[in-house]
Structure formats: structure tokens, C-alpha cells
Amino acid sequence: MSLLDVRQLRKRFGGLVVTRDVSITLGKGDRVALIGPNGAGKTTFVNLVTGHVRPDGGTVLLDGKDVTRASPTARVRAGLVRSFQVTRLFSEMTPEEHIALAMLQRLGRSRRIFADFRSMPDVVDEADRILSLFNLSGIARVPVGAIAYGQQRLLEVALVMALKPKVLLLDEPAAGVPSADIALIERALAQLPADLAVLMIDHDMDFVFRFARKVIVLAAGGVIFDGTPQAVAADARVRQAYLGSYADDRGTA
Amino acid sequence: MQTVLSIAADAVAYGMVLFVISIGLSVTMGLMKVVNLAHGAFAMMGGYIAAFATHQLGVPFGVAIVAAVAGTVLAAIPVERVLYRPIYGAPELTQVLMTIGITFVIIGIANYAMGPSMKTIPLPTILEGPVDIGFRSIAAHKLFAVATGLVVAAAAWLVIERTAFGVKLRASVDNATMAAALGVRTKVVYAVSFAAAVGLAALGGVVGAQLLPIEPYYALRYMVTFLVVVSVGGAGSIPGALLACLLLGAVETTGRYLMPEFGEFFFYLAVIAIVCVFPHGLLGRRG
Amino acid sequence: MTTDATVKARNAASLGRVRRSAAVDATAVVIILAAAALLYVLFPGSLALFTRMVAIMMLALSLDLVTGFAGIATLGHAALFGAGAYAAGILASKFGFTDPFAMLGVGAVAGALAGIVSSVVILRGRGLGQLVLSIAIVQLAHEAANKLSAWTGGSDGLSGIAPAPIFGLYRFDLWGRTAFILAVALLVVVFVLLRVIIRSPFGMLCRGIKQDPVRVRAMGAPVYGTLVKLYAIAGAVAGLGGALSAVATKVVGLDSLSFTLSAEALVMLVLGGVGKLFGALIGTFVFIWFEHLVAAINPFHWLTIVGVMLIVVVLFEPRGLTGAAEALWTRARGGRR
Numbered sequence: 058m059s060l061l062d063v064r065q066l067r068k069r070f071g072g073l074v075v076t077r078d079v080s081i082t083l084g085k086g087d088r089v090a091l092i093g094p095n096g097a098g099k100t101t102f103v104n105l106v107t108g109h110v111r112p113d114g115g116t117v118l119l120d121g122k123d124v125t126r127a128s129p130t131a132r133v134r135a136g137l138v139r140s141f142q143v144t145r146l147f148s149e150m151t152p153e154e155h156i157a158l159a160m161l162q163r164l165g166r167s168r169r170i171f172a173d174f175r176s177m178p179d180v181v182d183e184a185d186r187i188l189s190l191f192n193l194s195g196i197a198r199v200p201v202g203a204i205a206y207g208q209q210r211l212l213e214v215a216l217v218m219a220l221k222p223k224v225l226l227l228d229e230p231a232a233g234v235p236s237a238d239i240a241l242i243e244r245a246l247a248q249l250p251a252d253l254a255v256l257m258i259d260h261d262m263d264f265v266f267r268f269a270r271k272v273i274v275l276a277a278g279g280v281i282f283d284g285t286p287q288a289v290a291a292d293a294r295v296r297q298a299y300l301g302s303y304a305d306d307r308g309t310a
Numbered sequence: 311m312q313t314v315l316s317i318a319a320d321a322v323a324y325g326m327v328l329f330v331i332s333i334g335l336s337v338t339m340g341l342m343k344v345v346n347l348a349h350g351a352f353a354m355m356g357g358y359i360a361a362f363a364t365h366q367l368g369v370p371f372g373v374a375i376v377a378a379v380a381g382t383v384l385a386a387i388p389v390e391r392v393l394y395r396p397i398y399g400a401p402e403l404t405q406v407l408m409t410i411g412i413t414f415v416i417i418g419i420a421n422y423a424m425g426p427s428m429k430t431i432p433l434p435t436i437l438e439g440p441v442d443i444g445f446r447s448i449a450a451h452k453l454f455a456v457a458t459g460l461v462v463a464a465a466a467w468l469v470i471e472r473t474a475f476g477v478k479l480r481a482s483v484d485n486a487t488m489a490a491a492l493g494v495r496t497k498v499v500y501a502v503s504f505a506a507a508v509g510l511a512a513l514g515g516v517v518g519a520q521l522l523p524i525e526p527y528y529a530l531r532y533m534v535t536f537l538v539v540v541s542v543g544g545a546g547s548i549p550g551a552l553l554a555c556l557l558l559g560a561v562e563t564t565g566r567y568l569m570p571e572f573g574e575f576f577f578y579l580a581v582i583a584i585v586c587v588f589p590h591g592l593l594g595r596r597g
Numbered sequence: 598m599t600t601d602a603t604v605k606a607r608n609a610a611s612l613g614r615v616r617r618s619a620a621v622d623a624t625a626v627v628i629i630l631a632a633a634a635l636l637y638v639l640f641p642g643s644l645a646l647f648t649r650m651v652a653i654m655m656l657a658l659s660l661d662l663v664t665g666f667a668g669i670a671t672l673g674h675a676a677l678f679g680a681g682a683y684a685a686g687i688l689a690s691k692f693g694f695t696d697p698f699a700m701l702g703v704g705a706v707a708g709a710l711a712g713i714v715s716s717v718v719i720l721r722g723r724g725l726g727q728l729v730l731s732i733a734i735v736q737l738a739h740e741a742a743n744k745l746s747a748w749t750g751g752s753d754g755l756s757g758i759a760p761a762p763i764f765g766l767y768r769f770d771l772w773g774r775t776a777f778i779l780a781v782a783l784l785v786v787v788f789v790l791l792r793v794i795i796r797s798p799f800g801m802l803c804r805g806i807k808q809d810p811v812r813v814r815a816m817g818a819p820v821y822g823t824l825v826k827l828y829a830i831a832g833a834v835a836g837l838g839g840a841l842s843a844v845a846t847k848v849v850g851l852d853s854l855s856f857t858l859s860a861e862a863l864v865m866l867v868l869g870g871v872g873k874l875f876g877a878l879i880g881t882f883v884f885i886w887f888e889h890l891v892a893a894i895n896p897f898h899w900l901t902i903v904g905v906m907l908i909v910v911v912l913f914e915p916r917g918l919t920g921a922a923e924a925l926w927t928r929a930r931g932g933r934r
Contacts (some may be wrong), residue, residue, distance in 0.1 A: 107673045129815075130818065133814075133815060133817030134817040138817075139815060141811075141815070144810065145812040145815070158802065158805060162817055167801075168798070169798045169803050170830075171793055172613055172798060173793075176611070183606070184602060216816075360681065394913075396911075402728065404672060404911055406672070407867055408908060408912075409865070411904045411911065412829025414656040417900050426897070507742075537729055538729055538732075540655060541728075547746060572740065572744055575737060580735045581729065582737065585733070589722050589726050590723075
């Protein structure tokens, strides 16, 4: 059974259709990339799936349950987690605290008032394991505002992993990372659990093709291609969409 | 009916005084995104200068107004340079603390220089008596306040909508970074707007001195009122500020006439209701 | 490779860190107690002033929770303090329940309720709107208390509060000794509880909300509910402070519910250092002590000094007195971590 099942999702802003009948399914262990030229509607699609924008039509099923009307936080708790294109971390807190907080939230302990995660062996152990998996143990107790940007990107992935999602939306995980550090991000992504369903949104083709086993191309709000990375470059409509977009880059938001 | 008309006349006069003082605050808050609690202190400064000029120097009312505006602007320029520039773009808490600090210092200086008692600004004879406006007679100085408010509103509209400076101002309010990239010297726009805002505050302080009496705690007493006007109207919106002033003037004056024992209870109830329903103000822009 | 031995060592190290935090708390408590004992011995005639300080410290601590840890700027925090003060005072003077702990308990509950109501209103706004809502709340409460003079005594203040002896044994004496000891005991309990709460998962969530609410939501955690809960806790602390002042001074005035007190609490907190509980204590102590000395000479001089102090803090030392002390300490130790 599919973990994420998006059916016929539709959204218009005023007279502008930004998402037209988009359907996508992700199963266990899937590595899917969603690409498309600027203005193709990728961001809106992510916002529709995460619940930040209400769709005009269509459904979003998460692990068989209809979450189309659920709030963003309810979807996260149901296992649909996203990462951010621009790093969003708590600059005064340490990586250890980030991971611990994510775990406490997942374990339903984040409301506790008289407790300390450092006296919870399960949390300490797992936080330590995740941090060492991403080579962040050395800076586990340094405020995030003081660590390098590449390491912050790694922590972003580590944080998401600590939430143990069923479906993960990665929004340009390598954005802003110096090319020398991209290998680090790729190695981090390789550490994601094998049965997790991942949808990566990006436009760096090389990066996407090394990661994804399936590619979906969005243009002008609709899906124009759904197939293997090998076939995408040869597809006439994809070429048209990308090359055409240079001629008319005023596209839809 | 007579009561309703009396209340309406007083409400309009009070609202217009609020408008003259607050309009500059609204524009600068919309522009520089600074929560400025010291605005009332500049209005007070204008009132003091006018009181000093009329009593000690014996100049006529009109000259005193000009002196008040000019003096306050001159005093405010270095304050903007030294104390406001560091807090542009700072967190709200920082801005609140800095501008409360400035207010306290100005209150202390006012008391030191002018003493703790209330100061009057003698009106010229034409503004002293009552004027018959058909259904009742109204104090001439209130009519003068209304007229000043209308002139200020019209002038502000003209400057913002019809001049090159207005274009730069609107561009900077919309998106300061973009305006700067397009060659608008935002620092100059900020400084000029700040000076104009302070000048208007001083004008309002003098014109409204009969309704909001000049004394050292003036800056603290009406600090909240001016902030409320801006947040109810929506920062940066002239029609919003006008609407908010008339509305809040009406609520305040009606409350004072009909239920004086409730003090400002209904005023603040209205504020909570309006801001809860319109978090960006009645005519404010979102975000 | 993780073996059982390394896991055990890790957990032991982690528990060691928990113990170190507890040791820091204990040290802070010892400092508070030592300072209190010193004041008790050196200034036996000023115990009423110190008790008032402790009551206001609770207000500053409460404000630190909301402003320092969760990042909500408010100029209406005295509403929670006043709610506690009036609740305790009315309980004693109108209903005749004069047990001091009953008064304190009712004050804390009233403060918590006031905190919940305030937060529901204040969280509707953003930026300037939020600030104005917070002011409107305290002004509204002030006017309401003034109008309901049958219950509150209006502008004359609420009197006729005569707290019974503590445990039926210790009377509130003329010199304020009992009240001072009660105040210090309450302060220590509140301080330790707040230290624990700040380190707790809930406290981490609040700090996270201050730094990036979007990320907190993306972790599936509620922002709004967390802040309302924090306001309830902060309200209980401020309300307890208010009740303490009612118990100790035996009167409640409208000034306990004023914009002025709200603004002063913010100044005290900033002076001591925002986001540090000890800062709230130091700032309150220094502020009220100086106020006591200077305001007696001329209240306007005091206002000028506070104004200059605020400007100096914003321009030169945004971390306040405790921040400055910390920086000096770090430099003295040769900049080692």
C-alpha cells in the first residue's frame, strides 16, 4: 500500500491555476524527485501537501488516512515531515537539544514540565547515535548559531530523521551548500532509513539523478512526465518545458 | 439629539487633535518599522516651547506655533541620528526600551526646565470665544483644531500622492531594500519623514493643548493613546489613522459624557475588539 | 561501534550533567539565602521594603518566562500580578479566609486564569498590535478594578486584610520579619521550580518558539497551546507575587494593576538581563533599591536616571547586569569555555 497518495490535487489563485490535477503516489522506500522549471508550482504543491495551503479539490492520503483537511502539525504527527530550503534552526540551542526536542515531540513527551531529557537514557542514546551518524558529535553542545552552514544543513536532515517520519519531503536539501560539501549531504541522505518514502524537490539535475529512482516533472502546474531518470532527458515535453521556459520566464508563481 | 450633536462635535475635535499628533507616528512606523513610544514626548516638547514663547517672550500665537515646530524638529534631528538609527530593524523589545528611555529623559528634562505644574498657551482673541455653528455654539479653538486636522490630512495626502518625495516614501514603505536598490536614499527618506513626523507632533501638541494639557507626564499619559491610534488604524495608512482617530475620539468622548465613572474602560474594550478582529489595523497592510 | 559499556558510560555522563545543573541551582539558592540573611541582619528596619522587592521579583521572573524565554514583548504584565493581589485581598477582606497559604493559593490560581485570558487576547496580535493589546488589557483591568470599588476599594485601595498567623503559630509582626521569611522561602521554591521548567522539554519548546515558530510547527508541536500554557504558569508566578504583596502589606492598591508597574517590571528585567532568571532577581533588587534612594529626593530625577539607564543598556550592554558580569567572568578566566 502507498504511504503518500495525492489524488487530483487542484489549486487556483484568482484566475491562475497553479496546481492542476496533480496525482502522485509514494510507497515504502521510494526515492522520488519532483523537478520543474521556475514557476512550475513546486512550492505550492509542497504547501498543499503539508497543509499550509488549502486545496480547491483533490485528496491527500497519508498511510491510507485522509488528511486533506488536517492541520500542518497534525500531518507531521501522522508522519508527514518536511525539511526547509532555507535552514530553520534554533540558533541559541545546541544540535543535541535539537535532536532531543524532535525525539521528545515524537515520543509525546514535549509537554512535560518537570523532566530533563538528559535523565532519559533512551533519548540520550538515540540523539547520540543520530548525531554521530552525521558526524556532528564533536559539536553536539555548541550553539547552532556558531556552527558552519554545511553542518547546519546536515543537522536539518538529522532533525528530520529524529522525527521518524513515514513520508519525507526534502525541499532543496543542498541549497546554498558549497559544492565541496554536497557530497556530505548526499552521504547524509544515504543514511535515511531504507523503508522511508522520500520526495525530493530540487532543480539541480545531477544531484537529483544520483538520488532518485523515479522523476516527476511539473510544468505550469501539471505533471508532464513521470518515469525513470534515464528517460527524462529524452522526453520531448520536458525539453519543451525547460527550454520554453527560457523564452517565457514570466511563468506562474 | 442635542446631546448627540454635542458629543459628536467634541469627538471630532478630539479625534482631529489625535490625528494631527499621530499621523506622523503612523507614517514613520509604517516606514521604519520602529515601535516609537517617544512620539508623545515630542508633542509635549512642542507644547512647552509654545508656552515658553508666549509667556516668557511674549510672541503671538502664530509665531509660537512656528517656533514650536521648528524647535522640536531641531531638537529631534540629533536624537534620530544618535538614538533611533541603532534601533532600526532591531527586535521590538529593544525599540520599546530605547524609546521609553528617551521618553523618561525628556520628561525629566521638561520638569527640570519648566517645573512640574501645568502650562497654558494663551490663545489669540479670535480663537477664545464660542462660535455659533447652527445647532449649538462650540469653542473656537476646537474648530481651529478640526481645521488644522483637515489641512494636515490634505497636505499629507498631497505630499505622499503627488510629489517625488511621496513616491520615494511609498516605495520605501513597500520594500525598503528594493527602493534602496533602485537608488532611493532611504536614510534621507527616513530622516526627512522623522523630522516631518516630529514637526506634526509638535503642531498637534500646541493646537491640542486645550484638550491634552501640557505637563511633564503628558508624554507618558498619552503614549498609549497614540500607539493605539496607529495600531487600530494600521501603521502607514493615512486614511486608517484618520478613521481610527475619529472612531476612538467618538468612543472616548461618548464614554466621558455618558458614563464618566467607567473612565477609559470602553475605550480599551474597543481597542481590544478592533485589534483582535483586525490584527493589522483597520486599513493596514498585511505582513 | 556502540557497546554496552560505552552506552553505560554515556548515560552516566549525561546524568552527571543533570547533577551539575542541580548543583548550579543549589548554589543559586545558597546565594539567595545568604543575601537574604545578610539583609535581615544588616537592615532590620527595611524588611518591608525587601518583602516588596521579593513580590516584584516574582513579577519580573514571570515576565522573564514570557518575554525572555518565549520572546513575547508585553507592556501589560502587571495585570497578572494585580489579579493575584486582588484575589488574595478579596478572599481575606470580603470572605474572611485569612489563612496566608489559602490567600497565596487563590492568588496563584487567579494569576494563572488572568494569564490564560491575557494570552488568548495578546496572541491574536503581531508586533505593534500585540504590544497594544497587552497595554489595553492592563488598562482595562485597571479601569474595571477602579469601577468595582465595592469589591476592590477603588482608588482608595483594598484594606481590611488581616492574614492569620502562618500554621497558626507565626504572627505577621510589626517589623515584617515573618513576612520577609515567608517571602524568601516562596522565592526559593519558585526560583528552583522555574529553573527546572526551563530545562524541561516544555521549556525547550518555548525557547524554540522564540527562535523559530515555523520550525516548531514543522516538528509537529503546537505553538499556540504551548504559549497559552506558558502564560498560565507565568500567571501563577506573578499572581503568587501579587498575593504575597497583599499578605505582607495588608493593602492592595490600583497601582498593582497599572501600566506603570508593567513598564517598570520590563525595565527591571532588562536591567538585570533578559532570559536569565537570576537577571530578573538582580534587576529588581537594584531598581527598587535605587528607586527607594533617589525617588525619595525627587521622582523626576528618578525618571531621568531610569531613562538614561535604558538608553545605555540598549546601546552598550543589551544583556544587562548579569550579561556584563558573565562577560567579565569569562575574560577573567582567560576566555576559556
